[in-house]
Amino acid sequence: MVFSLVITNPNKNKGILYDETAFTLTQKGLIIGKSSLKPFYQNGMGVISNSVLVNVDRFVLGQNGTLKVGLETTVRYRILRWTTKQHSLNLEASVAADKDGMFSINEEGVTLKPSK
16 A cells, blocks of 8 residues: 655744654554654655555455554654754554445545544
């Protein structure tokens, strides 16, 4: 599966340093796919777009099934020449399939939100 990841940084004077970013796909509590991005930096007021290929081991969605997308990383903020300590970032989203087993994703895509 290929995901198009778009990360926006609304901070004007803060850059963000991302450590390795891990993606997971889970179905019914089982991990069915994993991938990761190498560390990268994002300027203030910047937008980064990246394609993420996730190798899926087993996938049986069926009617009205749900696929959970997870993202984990640690970030540090760069303000002028000063860098903050690391902050953990754990985000997730659920993507539902319709009665035909197709993903129902609107034009805006899927927004990842903090894990519970």
